[in-house]
Amino acid sequence: MIERRRRRCQSHLTIHLTGALGLLIVGTASLAVYRHSAYLAAVIAASMVLLAVSHGLLAREIRRHELIERALHDTNSELESFSYSVSHDLRAPLRSIDGFSQALVEDAGPTLNEESRSHLERIRSATRRMGQLIDDLLALSKVTRAEMKQERVDVSEIATQIAAELARHAPGRAVTVTIAPGLTATGDPQLVRLALQNLIENAWKFTSRRAHASIEVGPTRDAHGAPAFYVRDNGAGYNPNFATKLFGPFQRLHPTSDFPGTGIGLATVKRIVHRHGGHIWAEGKIDAGACFYFTLG
Numbered sequence: 001m002i003e004r005r006r007r008r009c010q011s012h013l014t015i016h017l018t019g020a021l022g023l024l025i026v027g028t029a030s031l032a033v034y035r036h037s038a039y040l041a042a043v044i045a046a047s048m049v050l051l052a053v054s055h056g057l058l059a060r061e062i063r064r065h066e067l068i069e070r071a072l073h074d075t076n077s078e079l080e081s082f083s084y085s086v087s088h089d090l091r092a093p094l095r096s097i098d099g100f101s102q103a104l105v106e107d108a109g110p111t112l113n114e115e116s117r118s119h120l121e122r123i124r125s126a127t128r129r130m131g132q133l134i135d136d137l138l139a140l141s142k143v144t145r146a147e148m149k150q151e152r153v154d155v156s157e158i159a160t161q162i163a164a165e166l167a168r169h170a171p172g173r174a175v176t177v178t179i180a181p182g183l184t185a186t187g188d189p190q191l192v193r194l195a196l197q198n199l200i201e202n203a204w205k206f207t208s209r210r211a212h213a214s215i216e217v218g219p220t221r222d223a224h225g226a227p228a229f230y231v232r233d234n235g236a237g238y239n240p241n242f243a244t245k246l247f248g249p250f251q252r253l254h255p256t257s258d259f260p261g262t263g264i265g266l267a268t269v270k271r272i273v274h275r276h277g278g279h280i281w282a283e284g285k286i287d288a289g290a291c292f293y294f295t296l297g
């Protein structure tokens, strides 16, 4: 959205500059001939024509951008409802596969040999994984469809609650969590919570093999000086050559056997950040931790 506006402003600027340049040229010419009123009248007429042309171009450009924006919006909505209904419809056959394979295990389990039982178990575990993928896809779709609120959000407070909840579920882990106080933003509290939850849960998960894990949440600025937030950890990191894949749905840079997950978390965060008119980027290295930065518009 921001990028679109920026491009639109740039093209408006170009058109205005063309008009201004025209005026400048004719203005300079008028200086040279100002004593000759006939010339002056011609110069004024020429500058009026230039201005009218530049305004015509501007109006045409605005109209073109509006049409493109509307078409993009329609396509996005169609895609959204398509993925929503497909995900919904996929659930029913999946429930059948799961139900009947469970019935088979219960009814014929004792008569089956070891290999057949293991096959059935694999069918059930693949079904559960697909169920999880569908749930995640639906959750991602919800993020785009949800109505957005604009409120003051206490980022420090939300991050503290998320970290406390993670610690409560994993009392065996020693993680130093440092959250800068007084971090606030304007946005949708639920969506901002979901974004922070995904980022902090990732930091928690990818530091699970560290004896001394540390997670930091704090303030920073983006390249244009706009306020931003970061979530940093000293965990497994990732290969920066594949960094562009991080935010794509179902893209994972680590095998499930090392770190479980479906690969939908960062795609969700990206959508939330974009809905707020912000942007997200990351830095990381293999075995040297990762840092995720985002703005909220």
Ligand SMILES: Nc1ncnc2c1ncn2[C@@H]1O[C@H](COP(=O)(O)OP(=O)(O)OP(=O)(O)O)[C@@H](O)[C@H]1O
Binding pocket: 136, 198, 202, 203, 206, 233, 235, 236, 237, 238, 246, 251, 252, 253, 254, 260, 261, 262, 263, 264, 265, 266, 267, 284, 289, 290
């Ligand atoms: N803090 C991090 N450190 C290292 N790699 C990360 C980190 N966060 C994300 N990644 C990489 O980006 C991938 C995508 O992250 P994402 O949160 O979308 O998926 P996930 O955590 O694997 O699964 P899910 O969040 O859906 O349960 C991860 O699988 C991992 O490879």
Ligand SMILES: [Mg+2]
Binding pocket: 198, 201, 202, 261, 264, 265, 266
């Ligand atoms: Mg995740």
